[in-house]
Amino acid sequence: MFKEILLPVDLQETALSERAIVIAQDVAEHYDSNITVITVIPDFGLPMVANFFPEDTMKQANKEVCAELKRFVEQHFRRPDKIKTDVRQGSSPHKAVVKYADKHHVDLIIIPSRAKDVSKLFLGSSATHVVERAPCSVMVVRP
Secondary structure (H helix, E strand, O other): OOOEEEEEOOOOOHHHHHHHHHHHHHHHHHHOOEEEEEEEEOOOOOHHHHOOOOOOHHHHHHHHHHHHHHHHHHHHOOOHHHEEEEEEEOOOHHHHHHHHHHHOOOOEEEEEOOOOOHHHHOOOOHHHHHHHHOOOEEEEEOO
16 A cells, blocks of 8 residues: 655754654655655755855755765654655745655555644645645654
């Protein structure tokens, strides 16, 4: 049923992901699924802005975030060798998540949410945007 699971994480707020990680691992074990953990780093937005930075700035940032994401996976997953990781760039994390899910034929996105109150959940969070636009099922995990 769920062969490809996508778990977006914010490396600046990893505590939000703890419950989502447990759930993703349980679902993956139940359905013999693959898990991909992604994070999104901001891009420069406009080419004009990019001109103010050295050419390799984004490459170096991407390399450092990739290493940090791999460390995160090694520390938080029972079988880190089975987890794929990916770092995306974009001005809107939710757009990058939805685009990845569509391109990689993801069956389920398990996304942590900051909101403890459901009314706040539907007032513009990244999780809400993913739920509205995702090409697959989405499970929102509240703290």
